[in-house]
Amino acid sequence: SNSPEKAGYIITANLLNYKNGKIYPVNPKISEVLGLKVYPSILDIPEDVDLAVVTVAAQNVPEILGECARKNVKFAIVVAQGFSDAGKEGEALQKKIDEIVMQTGLRVIGPNSMGIINASNSLITTFVPIPNLKVGDIALIAQTGVFCGAGLIWLLSFNFFGLSKSIDLGNKCDVDDAELLEYFLEDPDTRFIFIHMEGVKDGRRFFDVARKVSRKKPIIVLKGGRTDEGARVVASHTGSLAGLENVYNAAFKQAGILRVNNLEELLNLIQALKFSPLPKGDNVAILTFSGAFAALLTDLCVENGLKLAKLSDETLSKIRNLSPPYVNISNPVDIWPAVMVKGAENVYPVVIDALLNDPNVDSIIVFQGFSRFFPEFWGLNPRIILKHLDRVVEKPLILSTIGEPLTVDELNEVTKLFNEKGVLFYQSIDAPIKVLNQLRQYKIYLDRVERKEV
Amino acid sequence: SNSPEKAGYIITANLLNYKNGKIYPVNPKISEVLGLKVYPSILDIPEDVDLAVVTVAAQNVPEILGECARKNVKFAIVVAQGFSDAGKEGEALQKKIDEIVMQTGLRVIGPNSMGIINASNSLITTFVPIPNLKVGDIALIAQTGVFCGAGLIWLLSFNFFGLSKSIDLGNKCDVDDAELLEYFLEDPDTRFIFIHMEGVKDGRRFFDVARKVSRKKPIIVLKGGRTDEGARVVASHTGSLAGLENVYNAAFKQAGILRVNNLEELLNLIQALKFSPLPKGDNVAILTFSGAFAALLTDLCVENGLKLAKLSDETLSKIRNLSPPYVNISNPVDIWPAVMVKGAENVYPVVIDALLNDPNVDSIIVFQGFSRFFPEFWGLNPRIILKHLDRVVEKPLILSTIGEPLTVDELNEVTKLFNEKGVLFYQSIDAPIKVLNQLRQYKIYLDRVERKEV
Incomplete structure (x- = not known):
């Protein structure tokens, strides 16, 4: 035309x-x-x-x-x-x-497909203009165009992500998820695979292939039609059979597939899979400036199947040395009293280092208030932590803040600096624990693969 | 000093x-x-x-x-x-x-209190500097200082909110939540009350007072110590007994108290209570540009105890008149085909108006992709909707977007313009439905109060 x-x-x-x-x-x-x-x-x-x-x-x-x-x-x-x-x-x-x-x-x-994108040679067949296509290592398989449109623009608006290929399968009359998974297993440009699906045609084949692929490249799935009503909407949308939610969940777990429920969870998980090591076990150390958030974070850990690590004596005594005498040190670590006495600059690097060295600790969440007005007072100037973190971490370390939101540019800058050291950065209280649970599930799957149980 | x-x-x-x-x-x-x-x-x-x-x-x-x-x-x-x-x-x-x-x-x-703030006479006893204290109608009762610090700064960074009073109760040796609730019931500066709590001393008294207050002024609670481990942290933090989660939940419901799990949910709910009418029933109409999001939103509705409204024949035929003939119109309404044929400007105002007039519809969620690059193409320029919405709505209407995030200033500007018409605005797929469920629960409580069942 x-x-x-x-x-x-x-x-x-x-x-x-x-x-x-x-x-x-x-x-x-x-x-x-x-x-x-x-x-x-x-x-x-x-x-x-x-x-x-x-x-x-x-x-x-x-x-x-x-x-x-x-x-x-x-x-x-x-x-x-x-x-x-x-x-x-x-x-x-x-x-x-x-x-x-x-x-x-x-x-x-297709039919009912928005098309495909190959970022490496700029083959774009969609009827959505895609500005600033950013080349990266995430492949998208979507059942519906909006995930190759809105999803892409959302992904690309965060400059630390990028795309390898994107395929909108639509009604899946021929080419389906399983075939693309096999392709992406061999595709050198792709390290992570995100699938939006509403239904699978040949379930056995899909899960067989997924099991093979997920041990090499993480697969993340967002699936519509969890409820009967949702499944009815799916049927009128791409003609797929969505139902049998518990069957899907069991099969996803069996195949090492990670499930998310929205695009925010997807972005958080991609950051984690891309930059963080996987946790060897369930034991989480929480470092925060507030007993109130310590309690809320503990609730979230337990609700997500994680445990509070029992800190080693060495770690405990290092933290005690920084704290006023009246403070009982345990996990979660309320760092506020120590910061009041010694200053953030002298406290965070020492405590984070102790937790990284503690064999009882499998992963670390540092949760902070933050405001550009009082970075010192609130215990976190993210740059303090960055300045003193002189190594790439070898266990998950997640820094997370609430308070005045950062602009997208600031968020990207800070996140990029952390990611380079293997550290994750989120502006949310829920995100670190959801992500940690996902990383843990994936590690459990890979361990089972290694023991040849899968 | x-x-x-x-x-x-x-x-x-x-x-x-x-x-x-x-x-x-x-x-x-x-x-x-x-x-x-x-x-x-x-x-x-x-x-x-x-x-x-x-x-x-x-x-x-x-x-x-x-x-x-x-x-x-x-x-x-x-x-x-x-x-x-x-x-x-x-x-x-x-x-x-x-x-x-x-x-x-x-x-x-107190003891263990960060202090109090009275925004109307600028009485600030905290040891946190509070810049740009914004006077408003939300009272904060917190068990722990961080909610009168981080919480406040977070609240104040969104310029459509403001504070009436803030009290950090700490260990609650004397003054407690119940006494303050009674005070806020009579306080002309306060319309909404947010409580962060870890435990209640005299449960019977608290819930008796809350029942009385919540029928006049909504009470929102964020409570730490949902799990046994979390309760243990609470005990070492403010010495409160947190446990018996199911007892708390039943009592909150009985007393018309709305529960949130983090500050984001709090902000979303405050916007809703402050600006939206309450839904008369459970029937939700969903208007979206994507069958995929229609399915995800339907799942969320059902999981949150809401129903998909059965649209009236009049509404259906109005939407059919705008759509290409091959499209089956039902709820959720996939507006994409109509926008492709007639343009967003000619579609959204008509459909939203039809849904507002439809007696089968108790509340409306408009969920859109959004990008400043292609406002027309993505079906939503929020200003199109604003321009044609020539009345203050009389049932909940929530506009929600994904895509490129708005800056804080843009978000505030757009949200304020919508709020003036009673419309809520969020950048999230989950928020509208969580909020709608909370508004619905509160309406059910008020209806029971009216029938003198509470």
Whole structure:
């Protein structure tokens, strides 16, 4: 199309970024778009075609796919909706695609797919403009376009993340999650895989593949349709069967898949998997400036299946030496009295070092108030900790703050500095413990793999 | 003290903001501080004293409180810790305070209290500098200082909130939550009450008073010590008995108290109580740009005890008129196809209006992707909705977005504009539904009050 707001036009514009090949627009009604010659039909293209992006209306899709097959196109991405997501008529239409796939060997992504992105060669077939595409090591497999749109923009707005590939599977008439997982297992650009799913077609195959992949590359899943009502919405959306939540949960666990419930949990977990070591055991040390938060954090630890570490005598005496005599030192460590006496600069580095060296401690959460008005007073100037942390940590160390929120730029700067030392940084009281629980679950899975129990 | 980092000095500096009375610093070792004459003992002060802020070490507190009583001081705030929060010795020391209270009628806040703030006359007795104190209608009762520090700064960093009074109760040897609730019931400056608690002394009295207060002014509680381990931390922190979680939960519900688990939930709920009408029933309409989010939101609704509204025929046909023919319209409403055909500007105002007028709909959640790069494309320019919303809403309407986060200033600006029309605004998928559930619970409580069942 020559209308800048139409999908065909935006897709063509996006494809012009592609570095490794030629673009052939097809449209019987126009002869040129964005400086490219337009062909009346795919059959008129003079060279071989690897990938077709099909943007015609649903009822015309079978005919166009037939032409693709005759042209020996390898892959087609079908954008149109109105198939198994849209009642009996749509289902019949999707059956026609199935037949073409079966009979011709043409591989199809979709229908109802927003498209794919390959960050390494800038192949972008989506009808969403993707500005500042940031190359990284996270692959996205989504069942629905919004996760390749909103999800991407959200991911890219945090500059410490980046993308390897993104595929919107839509109704999954042919290419499915299992096949892509196998691909990403071998893809050198991908270290982490995020899947948004509403349903799985061949459950046994998917979980077999996931079990194989997750021991090399972490798989994170966000799944819609946890409840019966949610499953009903899913059915009308991508035509998937969502139900049997407890079956899914058991299978996810068995396959070493980590589950999140929203994009925030996803971002927090990706930061953790990317930068933190995994915890060897359940024992958490909590360092905070407030007995009140010590109690709230302890509640969260216990509710997430973690334990409070019993600190070693050496650690206890090091902290006692910094504290006024009336303070009982135990875990959680209330650091406020020591900071009042000795100053944050002299307290945090020593205590964090003691906890890192303590064999009874498997992971450490440092939870602080924070305000740019009184960084010293609130016990945390994150830069104090950074300045004195002269090593990359070898067990999970999570720094987390409440108080005046940082701007996105400040957050990125501080997070990046911490991440370089293997330390995680969040602005939340829940995030560190949820993340620690996930890392712990993943470590338990990997240990079972090593013992050949999986 | 004359050392600017000492509590006595900061407190004196803070007290100098006080508009309604005189400040008498007491210290036998110095004769002047911040331009004020310093008295060697409280007994040397030539005039009557209403309030004493006691910053001496724990072991000297009983003696100073004895002098306060002899001087007929009405209230004393005891800052020192090292009482029931610190083993047998501390407990014995706290007993001495109890005896003074019993024998003399001196009223005591604390010990282990950070102090109080009265925003209307700028009485600030804390040893935390409080910049830009913003006057508002939320009262804080905290068991521990950090909630009168971090909590306050967090609250104040969101400029649509403001404080009426803040009291840190510490170990609660005398003044307790129940007494303050009674006070806030009558306080014209206070419309909402937030309590951070670790334990209640006289449970029956507290819940009797809360039941009375909550029918006039919403009470929100954040309680530490939900788990056995958390309760153990609480015991070593303020000496409170936290346990019996299910008893607390039942009592909170019975008394119309709303419970939150962290400061983010608190802020979200305060916005809701302050600006939104309460939902008359459980039926939620969801308007979103994505089938995937429709499913996730439906899951959250059902998990939070809410229902999907069955839209009226009138509403359905209004939405159908805007949508392409292949789209099945039901609740959740996937607005994407209509926006693609007619444009956001022509779709959102009509659909929101239809939902506001639909008697089957008790509350509305509009969940959108958002990016400043493509406001139109993502279906939401919040200002489109604002521009066409020509009335203050009479049922809960929550607008919520994911995508590129807004800056704090943008968030405040947009939120304020929405709040003026009774609309809530969040950047989260979970927040709207958690908040809606809380509003619904509160409405159920008020309905029971009206039927005289409480």
